[in-house]
């Protein structure tokens with residue numbers, strides 16, 4: 426199969442969808458890999474490294490026009506819409522339930538669009554989202570520590586304290602993938618860490634692996650009100666799958682927090698878990714409400730592309746190999762995890778939540794395939 430890797434053009438996006446190591450694996454299996462010139466530059470991969478791995482370096486027009494399977498990181502944006510076409514399969518993060526213009530562009534083009542974020546195992550795990558949660562979780566205490574420094578406008582406290590001086594208190598709300606990773610790094614930095622969770626089962630698991638090094642408490646409005654007063658750094662890490670994040674931190678609660686404390690709301694990509702959260706960018710990551718510094722960057726992993734690119738491609742490559750080895754149609758027939766990733770095919774929306782979000786028609790994937798869309 427001819428597999429293409431364009432350069433990401435979304436502002437502040439430095440990741441790339443395939444590493445030279447991945448290109449080598451695909452070339453070895455007899456596939457042709459086309460990489461747009463400088464596509465890997467933001468992640469410190471040179472064109473020569475891809476060429477040594479057996480890929481060809483091509484122009485942006487060639488990579489879109491000649492590929493059968495196109496690997497990206499972010500959803501296509503305006504200037505790329507005209508390049509979508511029938512006969513092409515796109516494998517990338519799409520998040521189209523929140524993007525009607527792109528949904529319509531995908532439907533109108535006849536392209537096959539497989540979304541990383543909806544590839545799902547039989548047990549309901551989302552294997553292509555997990556590494557980004559690990560990274561965002563590990564970045565959260567780092568970002569929080571930075572903004573707690575006085576010259577940055579913060580309270581002026583060192584997370585780890587020193588001998589004879591108490592460490593800072595970090596409150597993590599939500600103990601899933603983001604929350605666990607945030608807690609591990611905050612502990613490593615020497616902070617005193619509390620995790621509020623709603624699932625007893627998850628708390629038992631965290632208790633086992635963190636073995637008494639954090640305080641684990643049942644999450645409730647009362648508990649949040651009490652814990653938030655003491656914390657210098659609050660990390661929002663809750664998720665209710667398929668729904669907006671619950672607004673657990675009210676405007677009123679902010680008033681009870683310490684002056685110049687920091688809230689890192691990682692859940693901002695689902696709307697954020699504080700009433701006062703709104704998305705920010707790496708260019709201007711923070712703003713202050715009622716004396717509390719809000720860090721609400723919606724694409725935190727974008728700050729560390731060398732790590733993020735490798736973590737992403739580690740998990741996408743096995744699926745890319747399936748798509749390439751079997752062909753797109755056969756691969757989605759063989760693997761239900763990949764089939765759940767198909768959002769749009771042959772002009773039909775095959776992911777129910779997407780169709781619902783835009784009031785458009787939904788066609789189950791099997792029906793679409795039976796109708797011979799591909």
Ligand SMILES: NC(=O)c1ccc[n+]([C@@H]2O[C@H](COP(=O)([O-])OP(=O)(O)OC[C@H]3O[C@@H](n4cnc5c(N)ncnc54)[C@H](O)[C@@H]3O)[C@@H](O)[C@H]2O)c1
Nearest residue numbers: 557558561599601602603622623644663664692723724725
């Ligand atoms: N900003 C970014 O760059 C970025 C990157 C990756 C992930 N995220 C977001 O971070 C959030 C967390 O992702 P995750 O992978 O850790 O999800 P997850 O499903 O692994 O964990 C979420 C946890 O929140 C818990 N929870 C739900 N309601 C709660 C409540 N009221 N109080 C306490 N805990 C509660 C759940 O029990 C679960 O353990 C998501 O919104 C995700 O989209 C953001």
